[in-house]
Amino acid sequence: xxxQALVIGIITGAAYGLVALGLVLVYKxxxxxxxxxxxxxxxxxxxxxxxxxxGIPYVLAVLIALGVAAVFGFVTERVVVRPLAxxxxxxxxxxxxxxxxxxxxxxLWIGQAQIRPIAPALRRQDRLRILNVYISDQRLLIxxxxxxxxxxxxxxxxxxxxxxxxxxxxxxxTGTRLMGVRVERLSxxxxxxxxxxxxxxxxxxxxxxxxxxxxxxxxxxxxxFTAAVIGGFTSLPxxxxxxxxxxxxxxxxxxxxxxxxxxxxxxxxxxVLLVVILLARPQGILxxxx
Amino acid sequence: MTPRxxxxxxxxxVVLVLPRLVFDSADFALLxxxxxxxxxxxxxxxxxxxxxxxxxxHQAFVGIGAFTSAYVVTELRQPFIVGVLAAAALGGAQAMxxxxxxxxxxxxxxxxxxxxxxxFAQDTLFGIKAITGGGAGRAAPTPTxxxxxxxxxxxxxxxxxxxxxxxxxxxxxxxxxxxxxLRQDPRVAASLGIPVKAYLLLGFAVxxxxxxxxxxxxxxxxxxxxxxxxxxxxxxxxxxxxVVGGLRSRTGIVVSAALTAVVPLIIREIPGLESAxxxxxxxxxxxxxxxxxxxxxxxxxxxxxxxxxxxxxxVALSAAVLSPLHVPGVEPQLEQLPALDPSMLRLxxxxxxxxMTLRTAPGGLGQQLRPVVRWVCGGRFSLDAGPxxxxxxxxxxx
Numbered sequence: 294x295x296x297q298a299l300v301i302g303i304i305t306g307a308a309y310g311l312v313a314l315g316l317v318l319v320y321k322x323x324x325x326x327x328x329x330x331x332x333x334x335x336x337x338x339x340x341x342x343x344x345x346x347x348g349i350p351y352v353l354a355v356l357i358a359l360g361v362a363a364v365f366g367f368v369t370e371r372v373v374v375r376p377l378a379x380x381x382x383x384x385x386x387x388x389x390x391x392x393x394x395x396x397x398x399x400x401l402w403i404g405q406a407q408i409r410p411i412a413p414a415l416r417r418q419d420r421l422r423i424l425n426v427y428i429s430d431q432r433l434l435i436x437x438x439x440x441x442x443x444x445x446x447x448x449x450x451x452x453x454x455x456x457x458x459x460x461x462x463x464x465x466x467t468g469t470r471l472m473g474v475r476v477e478r479l480s481x482x483x484x485x486x487x488x489x490x491x492x493x494x495x496x497x498x499x500x501x502x503x504x505x506x507x508x509x510x511x512x513x514x515x516x517x518f519t520a521a522v523i524g525g526f527t528s529l530p531x532x533x534x535x536x537x538x539x540x541x542x543x544x545x546x547x548x549x550x551x552x553x554x555x556x557x558x559x560x561x562x563x564x565v566l567l568v569v570i571l572l573a574r575p576q577g578i579l580x581x582x583x
Numbered sequence: 584m585t586p587r588x589x590x591x592x593x594x595x596x597v598v599l600v601l602p603r604l605v606f607d608s609a610d611f612a613l614l615x616x617x618x619x620x621x622x623x624x625x626x627x628x629x630x631x632x633x634x635x636x637x638x639x640x641h642q643a644f645v646g647i648g649a650f651t652s653a654y655v656v657t658e659l660r661q662p663f664i665v666g667v668l669a670a671a672a673l674g675g676a677q678a679m680x681x682x683x684x685x686x687x688x689x690x691x692x693x694x695x696x697x698x699x700x701x702x703f704a705q706d707t708l709f710g711i712k713a714i715t716g717g718g719a720g721r722a723a724p725t726p727t728x729x730x731x732x733x734x735x736x737x738x739x740x741x742x743x744x745x746x747x748x749x750x751x752x753x754x755x756x757x758x759x760x761x762x763x764x765l766r767q768d769p770r771v772a773a774s775l776g777i778p779v780k781a782y783l784l785l786g787f788a789v790x791x792x793x794x795x796x797x798x799x800x801x802x803x804x805x806x807x808x809x810x811x812x813x814x815x816x817x818x819x820x821x822x823x824x825x826v827v828g829g830l831r832s833r834t835g836i837v838v839s840a841a842l843t844a845v846v847p848l849i850i851r852e853i854p855g856l857e858s859a860x861x862x863x864x865x866x867x868x869x870x871x872x873x874x875x876x877x878x879x880x881x882x883x884x885x886x887x888x889x890x891x892x893x894x895x896x897x898v899a900l901s902a903a904v905l906s907p908l909h910v911p912g913v914e915p916q917l918e919q920l921p922a923l924d925p926s927m928l929r930l931x932x933x934x935x936x937x938x939m940t941l942r943t944a945p946g947g948l949g950q951q952l953r954p955v956v957r958w959v960c961g962g963r964f965s966l967d968a969g970p971x972x973x974x975x976x977x978x979x980x981x
Contacts, residue, residue: 376942390819391934398930518695556710564703571688
């Protein structure tokens with residue numbers, strides 16, 4: 294039973310990890326908690342849905358959807374985040390929450406208040422069977438994606454000029470500018486990248502159990518934030534690890550018999566987990582104490 | 584300064600008499616909601632504006648008040664006023680517990696705790712069947728009789744008056760000065776001998792009491808409470824309307840919150856707007872056209888080439904759609920757009936206003952209204968309302 298919960302936890306946690314990676318990316322480079330991260334993904338799923346219902350081939354529709362997410366991220370950075378560069382971080386947080394609400398409003402309008410099904414990229418449902426849990430190809434794809442993305446981002450931030458410049462700009466914007474780096478462009482790049490990640494998360498998880506207005510925000514934003522906190526909020530592999538921890542704890546909470554009478558055991562577990570982590574080890578598992 | 588009597592009387596007439604003349608009795612449900620939102624805004628203002636912390640889980644504060652009052656009135660068979668008092672007490676108590684956490688988890692991390700708390704309340708706390716009726720919800724009879732919202736509106740107004748008075752007295756007292764000091768710099772405040780933790784907890788308690796009252800009024804105005812009423816979306820909406828109103832400005836917040844609530848009424852009263860929303864295939868190109876013109880204007884003024892290019896493209900496309908020329912592919916798509924519901928419009932307009940507020944007028948609506956308020960309070964009328972307190976959503980503890 295517990296082992297089964299572990300397997301389920303790991304496969305759901307991978308999706309949280311994907312959202313958490315986007316959150317960590319933005320936080321690492323600008324210190325902003327991005328409440329619109331979930332909506333980057335939801336918008337992409339809506340674009341995918343519109344595309345596929347208009348007869349565009351799936352692969353092309355996915356690319357268009359990711360493009361829509363990237364544009365959304367770019368516009369968010371230019372219109373909302375950049376003008377508030379000198380404002381307190383909580384102000385930017387409120388502004389990104391506003392962006393999220395705007396996206397939900399548009400989704401409600403275009404797609405109405407309905408949960409809709411959408412075809413997954415890979416259809417086979419019973420590829421693997423571990424401890425009586427069937428794992429679909431789509432789930433395997435999510436796990437693969439999150440591992441690859443985490444490793445690639447880690448490489449970018451430790452080995453490439455772009456990543457080092459982003460880190461430098463977050464530490465010392467003026468100094469970085471004096472070194473000849475265009476800090477504004479870096480900010481654009483980071484938000485586009487984060488939006489792309491959000492888009493990937495949306496396009497991959499949307500088909501799992503259907504999507505509605507704001508679905509990724511309600512299903513994965515809190516879990517993603519918790520995962521990021523567990524990981525230390527600056528560590529990219531930590532975000533993935535945190536996602537798995539959150540997924541496992543949620544699935545243990547759902548299957549635990551002593552929690553059977555508690556309504557919404559998953560969210561209760563998330564809240565308790567977040568509070569305990571913040572009280573006991575605010576720097577997370579892989580983060581460094583500041 | 585002695586307040587000017589005539590404008591105050593005019594204000595009283597607008598709030599007390601005008602709705603009776605303009606609106607049907609059925610509309611008073613929404614007007615009561617406007618008053619409830621105003622109280623919620625004031626409650627959030629205590630946390631964000633005065634105490635300098637943040638709550639993205641305020642829908643939980645309001646929901647706890649709503650379910651408490653509904654339970655007390657329907658299960659314990661107590662009168663309405665007992666329900667409101669119980670809601671205020673429990674609202675204050677739960678806020679203090681959360682405030683205890685805020686003492687240990689500061690800044691952005693506390694924002695995450697409140698976010699998680701709001702979702703946790705909706706799923707878990709409001710799912711406890713014995714108290715909240717589970718997913719089925721709980722009845723909360725309107726004290727003035729079913730569907731009789733006109734007197735209920737005045738009851739809500741009385742509570743708003745009470746909250747405004749308490750807020751005003753608090754900020755005029757030692758507590759208000761202590762909260763101001765600890766928001767601006769907790770360390771300096773502590774070194775001046777202000778017990779920072781105690782006052783922060785007090786701020787949470789006051790905010791919780793206000794939210795509890797608002798929740799009770801919400802429940803009994805609705806006639807029914809279900810956990811789905813208190814979603815994360817609502818919590819974000821509360822924060823946005825408070826910020827647009829202008830932190831630390833009672834007038835601005837009350838106006839902004841009330842307007843947020845009555846958006847459907849406003850849309851109905853503006854001639855042609857309702858039918859325009861029902862035909863988005865004509866309205867959307869017009870909106871795009873205007874937005875494009877604004878983008879071009881801003882681009883020219885600030886020298887942004889990208890804004891100019893995008894703006895010209897938007898103008899050209901929308902003009903082509905609006906003209907007798909046909910744009911293949913676009914018009915049939917526009918025809919398929921569903922009608923725009925007023926409640927969705929709220930979700931679209933308010934974020935745009937927030938971004939505008941944060942970028943250009945951090946003082947919010949309150950800053951704009953300040954000359955008028957000062958004049959009504961007996962000061963000289965001057966458009967220069969002073970710099971105000973421009974530190975908007977400052978988290979002194981971040």
